[in-house]
Amino acid sequence: MAPKVTATTISLDAQTHEDTHVHAVYDQIASHFSSTRYKPWPIIDTFISSLPTGSIGLDSGTGNGKYLPLPLDPVKSVMTIGMDRSRNLLLIAQNAGGKERSREVVWGDVLGGCWRRGAFDYAISIATIHHLATPERRRAAVERLLESVTPHGGRVLIYVWAIEQDVLSKRSIPGEEEAQVQETAGRDVFVPWVLSKPTAKGSPQLDGEAESPQVFNRYYHMFEAGELRGLVVQAAERMGLSVGEEVAGGEKEGVEIVQDGWERSNYFVELRRWKRVNGI
Amino acid sequence: MVRLITHNLLACHAKGCTSNNFPLQLKDVQLEQREAEFNPDFLRRFMPKLDWGALVDTARQLGDDSLPLEQPEMFDDDFLRKLHHVLLEVSVEEGAMVCPNCSHIYPISNGIPNMLLAENEIG
């Protein structure tokens, strides 16, 4: 299905816009949406698989929780806690991976900081930040992610939708491009969700879900090249973190951009926080 | 489910509430015991990340005093099984969590804690 994407502008205040065109929509389409979202992207499985046993992580904007059971090949044991703004999606995410109510989920907002600071070893935010309606809110979401992980090696992976929707992979090497974000970066669009079947096979009917075919316009901010990296740089600056690799005798605390690229119509960035103990 | 492993990570984030905002106090809870797979490797390596005091206090408030007040430096299988039970097999299905500092109430229903704040309550 190739949805027809239409341009849009934010006419309401950002919170109201997101409530109407993101949160309310996902609560309505939860089980249908979930029935179409079951395959985790390989790069995310690779990321989770690279974490040492005993790691604890946050999936901010977990949706139906499809990343919560990762890694697929569980030679290592980690635990991911899912957070989302849609309660109907969380009711599905609780059972992600087939084991009934085996997942830990929290009803929360990506702009909230309901965690002990630095409590997590890793945080992922997949296809979520692009639902926020202003550059400030998107940057704040990156700050919350960076705050949630430990300054001593905490890792973050972020995916957002790209304007560039072709199938050619073009990875950029960290440091290659200069981050420069303007108010006009990216593109605000509506992506329709056609709810043809009220209840998908095997999915429970949830409260408040629509009974007849309906079209819901979901709001997205499509990212342009360099924009995600730019948000990271801004977020790091506001947190007093230097951007780049850890250098002996250099800055005390920072965030390294481990990889930064484009994959399957999405931009992604992987980050690692570092902090030098006793100035060494 | 709000298992104690999750409770050990949650903190109040109401506007201006930045100290003494952890751990949230459980109130009027309905508990459920749910068997989980025992994974000593995970527990051993996860343990240093716990706020031990918060875990022990909370478990004791729920009537489980199987864990020692001090986190042991050496641990055997017996201890790890007790930790496993407290951390991963006791879950709060209904109830609330109250901030010790500002008394903000975070309700828990169907095992899902509601950590949302109104726009004007966000710090």
Ligand SMILES: [Zn+2]
């Ligand atoms: Zn508080």
